[in-house]
Each structure stands twice: as C-alpha cells, then as structure tokens.
Amino acid sequence: MMIVAGQSQSAYFLEETSTVAETHTLSVLVDNEPGVLARVIGLFSGRGYNIESLTVSEVEHEKHLSRITVVTTGTPQVITQIMNQLGRLVPVHRVVNLTKMGEAIERELALVKVAGKGEHRVEALRLAQAFEARTVDATLESFVFELTGTPADIDRFVNLMTECGLVEVARTGLAALARGKMGM
Amino acid sequence: MTRQMTGAEMVIQALIDQGVDTIFGYPGGAVLPIYDEIFQQDKINHILVRHEQGAGHAAEGYARSTGKPGVVLVTSGPGATNMVTALTDALMDSIPMVCITGQVPTHLIGTDGFQECDTVGITRPCTKHNWLVQRIEDLPKILHEAFRIATTGRPGPVVVDIPKNIQFQTGTYANFKDQAQTQYKPRVKGDDTAIREAVALMAAAKKPVLYTGGGVVNAGPAASRLLRELVKLTNMPITSTLMGLGAYPASGPNWLGMLGMHGTYEANLAMHDCDVMVCIGARFDDRITGRIDAFSPTSKKIHIDIDPSSINKNVRVDIPIVGDVGYVLEDMIKVWKETQPVQDRAAMTAWWQQVSVWKAKKCLAYRKNADVIMPQYAVERLYQLTKGHDTYITTEVGQHQMWAAQYFGFEEPNRWMTSGGLGTMGYGLPAALGVQIAHPDALVIDIAGDASVQMNIQEMSTAIQYEAPIKVFILNNQYMGMVRQWQQLLHGNRLSHSYTEAMPDFVKLAEAYGAVGIKAERPDELDDAIEEMIRVKRPVIFDCRVANLANCFPMIPSGKAHNEMLLGDASDDEIDTAIGSSGKMLV
Numbered sequence: 001m002m003i004v005a006g007q008s009q010s011a012y013f014l015e016e017t018s019t020v021a022e023t024h025t026l027s028v029l030v031d032n033e034p035g036v037l038a039r040v041i042g043l044f045s046g047r048g049y050n051i052e053s054l055t056v057s058e059v060e061h062e063k064h065l066s067r068i069t070v071v072t073t074g075t076p077q078v079i080t081q082i083m084n085q086l087g088r089l090v091p092v093h094r095v096v097n098l099t100k101m102g103e104a105i106e107r108e109l110a111l112v113k114v115a116g117k118g119e120h121r122v123e124a125l126r127l128a129q130a131f132e133a134r135t136v137d138a139t140l141e142s143f144v145f146e147l148t149g150t151p152a153d154i155d156r157f158v159n160l161m162t163e164c165g166l167v168e169v170a171r172t173g174l175a176a177l178a179r180g181k182m183g184m
Numbered sequence: 185m186t187r188q189m190t191g192a193e194m195v196i197q198a199l200i201d202q203g204v205d206t207i208f209g210y211p212g213g214a215v216l217p218i219y220d221e222i223f224q225q226d227k228i229n230h231i232l233v234r235h236e237q238g239a240g241h242a243a244e245g246y247a248r249s250t251g252k253p254g255v256v257l258v259t260s261g262p263g264a265t266n267m268v269t270a271l272t273d274a275l276m277d278s279i280p281m282v283c284i285t286g287q288v289p290t291h292l293i294g295t296d297g298f299q300e301c302d303t304v305g306i307t308r309p310c311t312k313h314n315w316l317v318q319r320i321e322d323l324p325k326i327l328h329e330a331f332r333i334a335t336t337g338r339p340g341p342v343v344v345d346i347p348k349n350i351q352f353q354t355g356t357y358a359n360f361k362d363q364a365q366t367q368y369k370p371r372v373k374g375d376d377t378a379i380r381e382a383v384a385l386m387a388a389a390k391k392p393v394l395y396t397g398g399g400v401v402n403a404g405p406a407a408s409r410l411l412r413e414l415v416k417l418t419n420m421p422i423t424s425t426l427m428g429l430g431a432y433p434a435s436g437p438n439w440l441g442m443l444g445m446h447g448t449y450e451a452n453l454a455m456h457d458c459d460v461m462v463c464i465g466a467r468f469d470d471r472i473t474g475r476i477d478a479f480s481p482t483s484k485k486i487h488i489d490i491d492p493s494s495i496n497k498n499v500r501v502d503i504p505i506v507g508d509v510g511y512v513l514e515d516m517i518k519v520w521k522e523t524q525p526v527q528d529r530a531a532m533t534a535w536w537q538q539v540s541v542w543k544a545k546k547c548l549a550y551r552k553n554a555d556v557i558m559p560q561y562a563v564e565r566l567y568q569l570t571k572g573h574d575t576y577i578t579t580e581v582g583q584h585q586m587w588a589a590q591y592f593g594f595e596e597p598n599r600w601m602t603s604g605g606l607g608t609m610g611y612g613l614p615a616a617l618g619v620q621i622a623h624p625d626a627l628v629i630d631i632a633g634d635a636s637v638q639m640n641i642q643e644m645s646t647a648i649q650y651e652a653p654i655k656v657f658i659l660n661n662q663y664m665g666m667v668r669q670w671q672q673l674l675h676g677n678r679l680s681h682s683y684t685e686a687m688p689d690f691v692k693l694a695e696a697y698g699a700v701g702i703k704a705e706r707p708d709e710l711d712d713a714i715e716e717m718i719r720v721k722r723p724v725i726f727d728c729r730v731a732n733l734a735n736c737f738p739m740i741p742s743g744k745a746h747n748e749m750l751l752g753d754a755s756d757d758e759i760d761t762a763i764g765s766s767g768k769m770l771v
C-alpha cells in the first residue's frame with residue numbers, strides 16, 4: 001500500500017499530502033457543440049482543479065471535433081483524477097496526457113505592443129529581431145510584435161520588453177501535439 | 185418507421201417507445217403543449233405532484249424500486265430550479281432519471297423572458313448530461329439518447345430542455361431507442377487479467393472482507409444473485425454501504441451489518457484489520473473510510489467500479505477493475521470455479537473467530553425503557569411486524585435514517601430507498617410515493633424524522649389524490665436529532681436552532697390531508713398501533729413519540745479511524761471529547 005501515516009489520500013486532507021504538484025499538458029478531443037467548453041471549465045472550477053492555460057478550437061470541421069489543450073497543475077493522483085473526470089463528460093472523445101507521452105511540441109503565439117522613442121525603440125526592434133518576432137504594426141511611436149514560441153520564450157521576450165516601453169500583451173495560450181507519427 | 189408530428193407529440197411518443205408508463209410532473213406555461221398531448225392519450229400515467237422537488241424524489245423512488253428510469257416533466261424557470269435538489273440527489277446516488285423541462289421560445293432565450301432561466305447552465309453540474317434542444321430535427325435523437333445515457337454505465341440524471349416553440353413545430357419522428365447518437369459507450373466487461381489477479385489475491389487472503397455498495401443494486405437483480413454466490417464460494421465476511429443494503433440478505437450467515445460512520449463494530453473492524461478488501465460497486469466515500477490515512481492500513485485492495493473516476497480517487501487500490509458489477513462478478517465466479525483455489529482454512533477459521541469476538545460486543549445493543557419508546561425499539565418492532573409483507577422502506581435524513589439502516593433487515597435489493605450521497609431531508613415522503621405508484625399493492629413505509637418530514641409534507645396531498653397508501657412513520661424526537669447529536673459532540677451541547685419548536689399535530693395534519701393519523705407514545709401501545717397502520721389501506725401519518733435525547737451509535741467521529749469508534753455505552757464524558765479540533769472542521 002502507498003498510504004503512509006500522515007500522508008492522507010483524502011479529498012479532505014489534500015493540503016497535507018507531501019507529494020509535489022506537477023504541471024501537465026492535457027489534450028482533449030471533444031464534440032464541437034454548444035456548452036462543451038462550459039462543461040470542461042465547470043469541471044475544473046467545481047472540483048477545485050487549476051487551469052494555467054486553456055485553448056480551444058475546432059480541428060475537424062466535418063466531424064465537429066474541437067481540441068482543447070489545457071495546462072494544469074496537481075499531484076500525479078490529481079492529474080489522473082482530472083483525466084478520469086474529463087473522460088466522464090459525454091462530449092469528450094479522448095483525453096491524452098502529452099506531458100506523460102514524452103516531450104510534446106508546445107507553442108504559443110503572443111502579440112506584444114511597445115511604445116517609445118529613441119534608444120528604447122531601437123532596442124525593442126533589435127530584440128524583436130533576435131527573437132525572430134514579426135513586426136505586424138508600426139507607428140512613429142509604437143510597434144506590435146508577433147512572436148510564436150514556447151511559453152518560456154514568450155515570457156523571456158515579454159520580460160525584456162518591459163524595459164523597452166511595454167504597453168500590453170495578448171497571448172493565445174498553449175497549442176500542443178505529441179511528437180512522432182501517431183495521432184491521439 | 186418515421187412520422188410527422190409536433191415536438192410535443194414527439195416527447196410523448198419517445199416516452200412510449202422507451203416503455204415509460206409513469207411520469208411525475210407539474211404543469212406551467214412552457215410545457216403546456218406537452219400537457220395538452222398528455223391529456224389526449226392514455227398510455228402514460230401522469231402523477232401530479234405538489235412541488236417539483238417532490239416529482240424528482242418520487243421519480244427516484246420509482247427508479248430505485250423498479251430498476252427503470254424515473255421520468256419527470258416540469259416547466260421552465262421555477263419548475264426547473266425546484267428540480268435542482270432532486271437532480272443533485274440522483275447524481276450523487278447514481279439514480280437513472282430523465283427530466284424534461286420546458287423553456288421559453290428560442291427567440292426569447294437570453295432576454296430575461298418571463299420564467300426564463302439558464303436551465304442547462306444551472307443543471308450542468310448536477311446532471312450526467314443535459315441538452316437545450318435548438319432544432320426540431322434534433323429532438324427525437326436527443327430524447328432517446330437521454331434515456332441511453334441516464335440508464336447505461338453509471339446511471340444518473342439527465343435534463344432535456346425544450347423551448348416552447350419547438351414543442352409546437354412539426355418535424356419527422358423516428359424511434360432511435362438504443363441507437364447511440366454520441367460516442368458515449370461505457371465499458372461493462374472487466375479486464376480479464378485483472379480479474380484473474382483479483383481472484384488469486386482473494387484466494388490467498390487470510391483475513392478478507394467484501395465491501396459492497398449501491399453499484400451492486402444498480403447492476404440489477406442478477407448482480408445481487410451473483411454476489412450471494414460469490415459469498416458462498418469464498419465464505420468471506422461481507423459488509424455494505426448505506427446504499428447497498430439488501431444486495432446481500434441481512435439474515436445471511438456472512439453478513440457483518442452496514443459499515444461506515446454509523447456502521448457496526450464488526451464491519452468497521454473487519455475493514456480496518458483485513459488483509460484483502462474487495463470493494464464492489466462502492467466508492468470509498470468519507471462516511472465509509474473515516475480518517476483516510478488510517479483507513480484499512482494493511483490491506484491489499486481490489487476495486488470493481490463502472491466509473492473509472494471512482495478508482496484511486498480517495499483511496500489507492502492495488503487491483504482496479506473497471507466494469508459493470510454484474511459482468512465482473514460473473515467472470516470472477518467463473519475464474520474461481522475454474523481455478524478451484526485452495527483457501528487457507530486455518531486462517532479463515534481464525535478470521536471468523538475474530539469476527540465473532542467483535543460481534544459479541546453487541547454494538548447495536550441499547551438500553552430499553554418501559555415508559556418511553558426508544559427509537560431503535562420502534563424500528564425493530566416495525567421490522568418484526570412487517571415481516572412477511574411485501575415491504576419497501578424509504579427514509580428521510582437524520583438519526584432515524586441511520587436507525588432504519590441499523591435495525592431494519594433488508595433481504596432483497598431495491599427495497600431500500602434513502603438519500604445517501606446528498607443526504608436530502610425531504611426525500612423519503614415523495615420517494616415513498618414514487619415507490620407506491622410503481623408497486624400499488626406493496627407496503628411502502630417512509631421512516632421519517634419530525635423535521636425532515638416537513639420539508640416535502642405537501643406530497644401527502646398527492647398520495648391522497650392517487651390513493652397511494654404510503655405510511656409515514658415519524659420517529660418524533662422533537663429535535664433535529666442528528667444536528668443535536670453533533671452539537672452535543674462538537675459544540676458543548678449548545679443546541680442552536682436544533683429544537684423543532686411549534687411542531688404541528690401530526691395526527692391532525694394527516695386528517696387535514698384526508699389521511700389517517702396514528703399516534704403512539706408508550707412502548708406497550710406500539711405494536712397495536714403499527715399493526716393498525718399496516719391494516720389501514722390508506723395513507724397514514726404515524727406520530728411515534730420516541731426518546732428525545734437518544735444518540736445514534738456506534739459512531740466513528742469525523743476525522744477518526746475505524747478502530748476509534750464510539751459505542752453505545754460510551755460515557756457522556758467520552759462523547760464530549762470524542763472529536764478533535766481538526767475533526768470539527770469536517771462535516
């Protein structure tokens with residue numbers, strides 16, 4: 001048995017468990033029907049699970065299938081529970097833990113607006129080039145950059161931009177797929 | 185065969201095609217077209233309740249006593265919101281229920297129209313699935329899929345919300361019964377390797393216990409027969425949760441009684457000390473496990489459940505088997521017979537000896553009283569005097585519910601209806617009504633509390649209307665007894681708002697409804713009064729005045745382990761300090 005005294009498995013005592021929380025990316029294939037996103041989000045909020053990032057979009061038009069990519073944190077037991085609970089939802093076809101399947105490809109897109117003049121403006125442009133960000137809007141006093149990368153890349157870029165007159169950021173949240181030839 | 189018909193006609197036709205003979209409901213503006221169809225047919229019997237929550241619990245009672253889905257029809261807005269408690273109750277206890285709600289016409293949705301509410305939004309977390317029907321073309325498929333989802337896999341409630349304009353529209357109807365419209369397909373057959381491993385573990389056990397639950401009842405009568413066969417084959421002691429009572433007979437030689445917070449000493453200690461636990465259709469709820477980190481510390485655990493999310497949720501198990509209890513038990517028995525394992529006879533004898541030592545504690549003993557009816561005695565007498573009758577028992581929630589579970593013996597499944605997961609006061613009376621409608625000639629008794637019974641008392645009127653001779657047997661202790669018990673245990677006996685003041689005269693109340701009122705105040709008049717209640721072929725409210733301050737024991741206080749139970753003879757001092765400060769936080 002895994003149960004150790006003082007290491008409760010109860011929903012009541014979860015805060016006492018010493019098992020560390022991990023971050024996992026789940027890919028969920030669902031029927032693209034009204035309310036499906038509300039079901040998924042309601043499940044997370046209702047059962048007290050975390051959502052770090054969530055994206056959803058139709059991926060197979062004829063079959064009315066959408067893919068929800070959700071990044072969540074929890075102990076391994078909670079992650080399994082989240083997957084099982086998602087599996088109970090009627091419109092859910094499949095739930096895959098991309099983190100468990102090995103290094104998944106994870107990408108996010110960000111739009112980053114900076115404003116400034118002189119040295120700041122030059123530095124912003126230089127950094128954008130270094131990160132291979134695209135300039136999608138420019139005025140004499142501002143830029144909007146488009147950057148695709150891992151969430152960590154984007155974090156780094158946004159952090160640097162705070163020094164160069166960062167105005168605001170929009171991020172898409174994570175899109176992710178498993179490596180290799182197999183689909184889910 | 186397809187036919188043109190209106191949405192309202194489709195609803196009735198789908199119910200007929202599903203084999204529904206009874207629905208419970210309450211009319212209103214948004215379901216008038218459906219009520220008009222009901223008026224013009226005679227295949228479906230509509231029971232008019234007095235409150236939508238009553239319809240919900242009646243449908244639950246109907247479902248649990250028949251194995252068929254309960255069907256409810258209510259209007260939009262308040263009709264739908266009044267169903268929320270019953271839907272949640274059915275979800276927690278895995279009761280198949282199809283609830284049809286009316287909705288404002290599609291063009292008014294979102295405008296805060298009269299009696300509009302976001303029914304699918306409100307009921308999303310308290311249903312297994314729900315639908316807002318937006319096109320007449322979808323209606324036949326949704327109606328039939330609703331039944332398939334409610335009744336298969338882990339059963340549960342579903343809601344079909346139908347806007348009024350769709351009820352009027354004409355479309356093509358076809359019978360889609362049992363034809364999957366979504367990819368939903370629960371797994372019923374258990375994994376063969378896991379079943380073989382489980383049998384080997386069970387055969388090698390020295391101190392095994394079977395821990396069964398409502399899943400056995402839900403899997404149908406065949407599952408209960410298989411369970412009895414497995415017990416015979418393995419000679420293992422067996423206990424059950426509140427929801428599973430009757431799957432194995434209380435008179436059976438291997439029966440330990442119910443387990444959990446108010447379970448027997450022998451059942452809880454067998455759970456604590458066992459080396460192999462076989463959990464069959466139960467879910468390691470906190471009322472069962474007590475303090476989870478001290479729960480059955482030395483056992484290997486096998487868990488059979490149709491819902492994968494029940495596995496490893498609260499307790500880690502060694503051999504999970506996802507599947508329908510009936511299928512898995514059948515396979516287990518097959519493997520057991522085929523492998524003919526040799527059990528450790530000496531160890532099993534020693535284990536049974538240990539069990540008899542625990543049994544000798546007589547944990548359900550209580551002090552009898554010649555002047556005051558003890559509530560335990562009332563249930564015992566009710567049980568003895570109803571033996572030989574075709575009896576169904578429902579309960580409300582509180583001490584009386586636990587006493588009913590402890591002192592009434594259930595021999596068959598589907599005879600015991602109680603609100604387990606949600607603990608809904610007000611469940612028992614309408615549930616009894618639903619049971620009685622399904623079994624008109626049976627003796628249907630709601631073992632009630634004086635507080636709970638007032639939560640859906642209005643359904644007495646329904647019982648009168650349909651000549652449903654339900655017996656409401658109130659263990660009247662003049663308190664919300666269970667609340668008072670907890671206040672005594674946890675809050676220095678400060679009885680904040682747990683005294684049921686301004687209690688109605690239940691005999692007069694019965695008479696006001698047109699039912700029969702009976703009252704018993706002394707132990708020596710109890711038997712005659714119960715016999716009279718059984719004889720009367722009309723609805724009865726029985727005001728059984730019982731000892732006001734009796735406590736329900738045994739009890740595992742919140743936050744304590746199975747081997748830290750309080751027994752009936754515990755002194756008052758012990759009771760006052762039984763629950764630690766962390767236990768107080770729990771419910």
Ligand SMILES: Cc1ncc(C[n+]2csc(CCOP(=O)(O)OP(=O)(O)O)c2C)c(N)n1
Pocket residue numbers: 580581582583584585607608609610632633634635636637659661663664665666667
């Ligand atoms: C709808 C609802 N409200 C509140 C509670 C909390 N509660 C649990 S038992 C109980 C008291 C029940 O009193 P009574 O029906 O007289 O039964 P007794 O315990 O006295 O047998 C209460 C208030 C509940 N279970 N359900």
Ligand SMILES: [Mg+2]
Pocket residue numbers: 582633634635659660661662663664665
């Ligand atoms: Mg009471």
